[in-house]
Amino acid sequence: MPTADRRLPLAGVRVLDMTRFVAGPFCTSLLADQGAEVVKLERPEGEENRTLGPMVGDEHGGPVSSYFLRFAKNKKSVCLDLKRPEAGPVLRALLAHADVLVENFRPGVLERMGLDWPSLQALNERLIYCTITGFGYENSPLRERGAFTPVVEALAAATIYHTPDAAPMTAGYPVGDIFPAALAAAGISMALYRRESDGQGARIDMAMFDGMLAMNERAVGVSTMLGRDLLPGIRADIGAAPSGVFPAKDGFVSISVVGEVVWARFCRVLERPDWAADERLSSGPARSAHEEEVAAVVTEWLSSRTRSEAVELLAAAGVPAAEVARPTEITSSAQARARDMIIQYPAYEGFVPTVTGNPIRFAGEHRREAGAAPVAGEHTQEILQAWGRLDAADVESLLLAGVAVQRHPG
Amino acid sequence: MPTADRRLPLAGVRVLDMTRFVAGPFCTSLLADQGAEVVKLERPEGEENRTLGPMVGDEHGGPVSSYFLRFAKNKKSVCLDLKRPEAGPVLRALLAHADVLVENFRPGVLERMGLDWPSLQALNERLIYCTITGFGYENSPLRERGAFTPVVEALAAATIYHTPDAAPMTAGYPVGDIFPAALAAAGISMALYRRESDGQGARIDMAMFDGMLAMNERAVGVSTMLGRDLLPGIRADIGAAPSGVFPAKDGFVSISVVGEVVWARFCRVLERPDWAADERLSSGPARSAHEEEVAAVVTEWLSSRTRSEAVELLAAAGVPAAEVARPTEITSSAQARARDMIIQYPAYEGFVPTVTGNPIRFAGEHRREAGAAPVAGEHTQEILQAWGRLDAADVESLLLAGVAVQRHPG
Numbered sequence: 079m080p081t082a083d084r085r086l087p088l089a090g091v092r093v094l095d096m097t098r099f100v101a102g103p104f105c106t107s108l109l110a111d112q113g114a115e116v117v118k119l120e121r122p123e124g125e126e127n128r129t130l131g132p133m134v135g136d137e138h139g140g141p142v143s144s145y146f147l148r149f150a151k152n153k154k155s156v157c158l159d160l161k162r163p164e165a166g167p168v169l170r171a172l173l174a175h176a177d178v179l180v181e182n183f184r185p186g187v188l189e190r191m192g193l194d195w196p197s198l199q200a201l202n203e204r205l206i207y208c209t210i211t212g213f214g215y216e217n218s219p220l221r222e223r224g225a226f227t228p229v230v231e232a233l234a235a236a237t238i239y240h241t242p243d244a245a246p247m248t249a250g251y252p253v254g255d256i257f258p259a260a261l262a263a264a265g266i267s268m269a270l271y272r273r274e275s276d277g278q279g280a281r282i283d284m285a286m287f288d289g290m291l292a293m294n295e296r297a298v299g300v301s302t303m304l305g306r307d308l309l310p311g312i313r314a315d316i317g318a319a320p321s322g323v324f325p326a327k328d329g330f331v332s333i334s335v336v337g338e339v340v341w342a343r344f345c346r347v348l349e350r351p352d353w354a355a356d357e358r359l360s361s362g363p364a365r366s367a368h369e370e371e372v373a374a375v376v377t378e379w380l381s382s383r384t385r386s387e388a389v390e391l392l393a394a395a396g397v398p399a400a401e402v403a404r405p406t407e408i409t410s411s412a413q414a415r416a417r418d419m420i421i422q423y424p425a426y427e428g429f430v431p432t433v434t435g436n437p438i439r440f441a442g443e444h445r446r447e448a449g450a451a452p453v454a455g456e457h458t459q460e461i462l463q464a465w466g467r468l469d470a471a472d473v474e475s476l477l478l479a480g481v482a483v484q485r486h487p488g
Numbered sequence: 489m490p491t492a493d494r495r496l497p498l499a500g501v502r503v504l505d506m507t508r509f510v511a512g513p514f515c516t517s518l519l520a521d522q523g524a525e526v527v528k529l530e531r532p533e534g535e536e537n538r539t540l541g542p543m544v545g546d547e548h549g550g551p552v553s554s555y556f557l558r559f560a561k562n563k564k565s566v567c568l569d570l571k572r573p574e575a576g577p578v579l580r581a582l583l584a585h586a587d588v589l590v591e592n593f594r595p596g597v598l599e600r601m602g603l604d605w606p607s608l609q610a611l612n613e614r615l616i617y618c619t620i621t622g623f624g625y626e627n628s629p630l631r632e633r634g635a636f637t638p639v640v641e642a643l644a645a646a647t648i649y650h651t652p653d654a655a656p657m658t659a660g661y662p663v664g665d666i667f668p669a670a671l672a673a674a675g676i677s678m679a680l681y682r683r684e685s686d687g688q689g690a691r692i693d694m695a696m697f698d699g700m701l702a703m704n705e706r707a708v709g710v711s712t713m714l715g716r717d718l719l720p721g722i723r724a725d726i727g728a729a730p731s732g733v734f735p736a737k738d739g740f741v742s743i744s745v746v747g748e749v750v751w752a753r754f755c756r757v758l759e760r761p762d763w764a765a766d767e768r769l770s771s772g773p774a775r776s777a778h779e780e781e782v783a784a785v786v787t788e789w790l791s792s793r794t795r796s797e798a799v800e801l802l803a804a805a806g807v808p809a810a811e812v813a814r815p816t817e818i819t820s821s822a823q824a825r826a827r828d829m830i831i832q833y834p835a836y837e838g839f840v841p842t843v844t845g846n847p848i849r850f851a852g853e854h855r856r857e858a859g860a861a862p863v864a865g866e867h868t869q870e871i872l873q874a875w876g877r878l879d880a881a882d883v884e885s886l887l888l889a890g891v892a893v894q895r896h897p898g
Binding site: 084085087088100104108112132134135144145147148195213214215216217218219220223224225226228229230231232233234235236237238239240245246247248249250251252253256257258260261262263264265267268269270271272274275276278280281282283284285287288289291292293294295296297298299300301302303304305306307308309310311312321322323324325330331332334336393396398399400401402403404405406407408409411412413414416417418419420431432433434435437438439440441442443 | 494495497498510514518522542544545554555557558605623624625626627628629630633634635636638639640641642643644645646647648649650655656657658659660661662663666667668670671672673674675677678679680681682684686688690691692693694695697698699701702703704705706707708709710711712713714715716717718719720721722731732733734735740741742744746803806808809810811812813814815816817818819821822823824826827828829830841842843844845847848849850851852853
């Protein structure tokens with residue numbers, strides 16, 4: 079029977095991480111959280127993410143990029159100057175002994191280095207090669223188009239509407255990066271599973287656009303089947319009403335009245351028996367048609383209550399409701415703390431940032447401790463020798479020539 | 489070398505699917521897309537999703553639930569009345585020979601049927617048991633709290649702001665269901681991989697709340713590190729400006745001016761050399777401070793152009809931009825078609841709905857064809873015999889007693 083000291087699901091899996099920005103680093107973080115050995119391959123001066131603001135930690139010898147720190151725990155770092163011809167064989171040596179390669183360059187960057195998929199397979203038939211791009215490699219008319227999450231969300235019809243005619247919004251958190259990254263981690267894990275049977279790697283061609291269409295499956299599927307647009311955010315289309323965010327004394331409350339049983343409970347909490355009996359309000363679509371009238375009463379009811387007073391009354395009556403938290407409030411969320419979803423980790427140079435934790439929980443098992451972030455090139459010698467199987471003398475030559483860089487923390 | 493007729497990554501994996509609503513059915517769809525044999529366990533009259541609107545397909549002998557059709561392709565169906573005591577041994581027989589069980593009941597439902605995790609392990613030590621709940625089982629103060637995606641998004645500080653003070657919005661697509669579902673599929677695949685080494689299953693305790701915190705990692709991490717709230721949707725905090733959705737002649741355009749190189753290109757496209765030289769507009773935060781002035785000019789420029797005319801000019805100059813699609817427009821998206829992300833499948837009774845496709849693409853391999861949706865109980869006899877290993881006579885008795893139900897399409 080599995081016990082608390084069981085080995086982590088991806089223990090022993092070697093991931094070469096040639097990613098920047100959000101999607102790639104988040105994907106490899108999911109793998110690292112489950113025990114994979116993730117090695118970031120960085121340029122000699124350190125990856126671009128280390129320069130992206132906002133900067134933090136000045137009082138600890140900083141500044142350090144908060145952007146970098148979000149995705150750095152439990153990763154190692156090798157610095158290699160891929161512009162130098164001597165770096166080619168070194169990269170090949172790492173790839174020959176890697177289980178997984180993840181990169182999110184624009185299509186063609188690795189191909190131009192002679193590392194197209196057939197060449198990678200010839201080098202290491204067990205390699206699982208995952209790219210995360212805006213629109214994918216295979217069967218992709220928009221392959222060359224650069225992508226940022228707002229662009230991808232727009233093309234996938236996943237923008238969010240207040241009213242059917244006003245300008246819609248993108249999500250404001252990078253859903254077009256984060257969601258495809260999780261799908262990529264799933265694809266990599268599926269490929270690892272299959273490789274146990276046939277010894278062969280795989281090529282995962284993850285596109286942010288494909289991910290956002292899957293995320294937007296309700297609007298796309300139902301709209302297509304009905305032949306009219308169901309726009310994300312237009313609540314009347316969902317049939318839940320009242321449903322939305324309303325102001326209380328000290329912030330906002332999210333309330334979701336789904337179905338007539340919940341509506342009856344809601345009327346009791348608000349002490350509005352007249353509503354419960356009102357024909358005009360007898361269904362979700364009917365209530366949506368009187369949205370302003372209902373919202374005014376809800377707002378009036380909330381105006382004398384704090385978020386937690388209101389949520390307590392609603393939740394006790396069985397009405398789905400919650401305080402709208404602000405991001406900094408998560409640090410005092412008992413739920414987030416108990417689930418290890420808000421954690422601190424020793425980054426480096428005495429700096430201990432707070433970040434979100436590992437969302438994939440294997441119950442009853444120990445979780446990987448949140449370990450240090452690497453300084454750029456901290457593991458160059460170690461990894462080139464142990465993983466790339468280079469001689470110590472050859473590694474020394476590469477360092478002397480500036481092809482590889484070794485650094486030590488603070 | 490892998491070929492186009494290679495077996496699918498999850499071929500041969502048996503998934504017992506006891507899920508409803510969105511998160512569970514989406515998770516098992518990701519597994520089915522990769523070749524798993526997914527069997528829905530439904531109540532005798534068919535699962536609740538089959539009754540949820542909007543209904544479609546009336547002209548084909550319908551009505552059929554569009555809600556159900558979004559998640560039904562390539563799944564099988566067994567109808568079993570779990571309220572009858574005779575159903576217990578049947579369910580145990582299925583679980584004894586399953587690889588994966590996924591359910592998204594509220595915590596405790598299976599426990600009350602005697603199917604807590606230790607009992608499931610005793611029944612089948614190889615079983616991978618995944619629950620998807622609002623707040624998780626283990627270390628969860630809010631374990632008993634019911635959850636809908638708006639509630640979970642609110643508690644995870646993942647609501648979206650137009651302005652820092654106005655009421656924020658939830659995403660409008662069910663991100664609090666869909667994202668945790670993908671993480672659950674990743675966890676299941678990792679557990680399958682590890683099981684190849686040690687022969688043991690695992691218990692995946694996926695919480696929607698944990699998933700939404702991971703989705704919101706930027707706002708939570710950066711806000712915590714800075715000690716002030718970075719609110720999702722408040723663009724000035726990101727440093728990209730102008731960035732947002734603007735009205736064109738025939739709809740909206742999403743534009744994302746990230747960095748000064750892109751700003752210079754943007755000024756050229758809009759023929760505003762004065763802007764490129766304007767000190768007041770020389771950085772993202774500076775431009776955010778003059779957001780209305782910039783937006784007015786962008787809107788004026790777009791007012792004489794269609795979405796595609798504007799995007800063509802911007803994209804050619806290297807400015808990230810895209811048409812904001814409306815959901816029904818996806819059916820004519822060449823990109824979505826080429827990537828098989830908008831597909832039709834033979835549901836049943838001659839009805840061929842259009843839904844989103846499989847977002848995890850293994851390049852160079854064949855993809856699972858989008859197969860029929862099951863009528864409730866279509867595979868009861870087949871599965872009870874082949875998978876549960878019951879005698880034909882015993883299955884017949886169960887059908888006669890109404891404990892199990894067999895139906896046929898058409």
